[in-house]
Amino acid sequence: MFKNLDQLKYDANGLIPAIVQDIRTGAVLMLAYMNKESLARTLAAGETWFWSRSRQEYWHKGATSGNVQKVREIYYDCDADALLVKVEQVGVACHEGHYSCFHYRLDNGPA
Amino acid sequence: MFKNLDQLKYDANGLIPAIVQDIRTGAVLMLAYMNKESLARTLAAGETWFWSRSRQEYWHKGATSGNVQKVREIYYDCDADALLVKVEQVGVACHEGHYSCFHYRLDNGPA
Numbered sequence: 203m204f205k206n207l208d209q210l211k212y213d214a215n216g217l218i219p220a221i222v223q224d225i226r227t228g229a230v231l232m233l234a235y236m237n238k239e240s241l242a243r244t245l246a247a248g249e250t251w252f253w254s255r256s257r258q259e260y261w262h263k264g265a266t267s268g269n270v271q272k273v274r275e276i277y278y279d280c281d282a283d284a285l286l287v288k289v290e291q292v293g294v295a296c297h298e299g300h301y302s303c304f305h306y307r308l309d310n311g312p313a
Numbered sequence: 314m315f316k317n318l319d320q321l322k323y324d325a326n327g328l329i330p331a332i333v334q335d336i337r338t339g340a341v342l343m344l345a346y347m348n349k350e351s352l353a354r355t356l357a358a359g360e361t362w363f364w365s366r367s368r369q370e371y372w373h374k375g376a377t378s379g380n381v382q383k384v385r386e387i388y389y390d391c392d393a394d395a396l397l398v399k400v401e402q403v404g405v406a407c408h409e410g411h412y413s414c415f416h417y418r419l420d421n422g423p424a
Contacts, residue, residue: 221332221341228339230332233395245420279414280407284344286415296391303390304397309356 207238211283217253218285222295225274225288231295232303234263236285248273250287269293318349322394328364329396333406336385336399342406343414345374347396359384361398380404 212218217235224231234252236244240260243251247262250271254261264270271289278285296303323329328346335342345363347355351371354362358373361382365372375381382400389396407414 219330219344221344223341230334230341230397233330233332233390273420276419277415278417278419279344280409280411280416281414282417284415285419286341298391300391303392304388304395305391306389306393308387308389308396309384 207241209282210238210241210278210285211281212237213283215255217255218283220250220252220285220287222250222271222287222289222291224291224295226290229302230304231271231289231291231301234261241285244273244287245276250289264292267293267297269295271295318352320393321349321352321389321396322392323348324394326366328366329394331361331363331396331398333361333382333398333400333402335402335406337401340413341415342382342400342402342412345372352396355384355398356387361400375403378404378408380406382406 210218216237219233220236221233222231235255237253240251240253250263252261270292273287273289275288294301321329327348330344331347332344333342346366348364351362351364361374363372381403384398384400386399405412
């Protein structure tokens with residue numbers, strides 16, 4: 203079914219960063235962290251599960267808001283220490299109500 | 314010109330993950346890490362500078378290969394602990410010769 207999850211490189215806390223991208227629009231929605239168990243849950247459920255570093259608990263994205271992320275494709279990078287999860291986002295990704303969490307411009311452009 | 318870089322949240326090693334996306338194609342190219350100094354260099358140079366965790370040194374992407382990333386827009390997320398850098402990629406992003414570092418499929422799809 204899928205690669206051995208032990209082949210990925212997790213950090214000292216057992217975490218690997220997961221970039222979530224909307225497969226329909228190409229927009230990068232958020233960056234969150236998975237551990238092996240949350241990745242296994244993601245693969246089994248077809249929806250994203252993360253490890254919340256602030257709450258120290260598993261987090262099924264959209265469980266309360268309904269804004270789940272339906273997983274379509276998952277890739278890992280050449281160092282096997284980062285994930286790219288392509289999803290169909292239901293509703294919005296950001297808890298602040300924005301479509302993407304990356305809505306603050308850092309450089310000197312507009313918005 | 315740009316927001317105070319001290320407002321971003323860096324990890325215990327002073328790093329913040331930076332997602333690099335090709336602004337022309339929408340492809341997510343790589344995930345690498347910046348510290349405040351590499352972000353300042355990125356803003357000043359208009360090309361990406363990272364901190365290499367493996368080599369423990371600053372890393373001007375493409376300095377040897379010529380495959381630089383011309384920075385067009387930079388965003389930070391709602392937690393201010395991740396960056397999205399939109400670039401025009403010259404050549405390929407991956408040191409393995411692929412356009413994107415995320416060329417390994419984890420789930421059970423093709424490729």
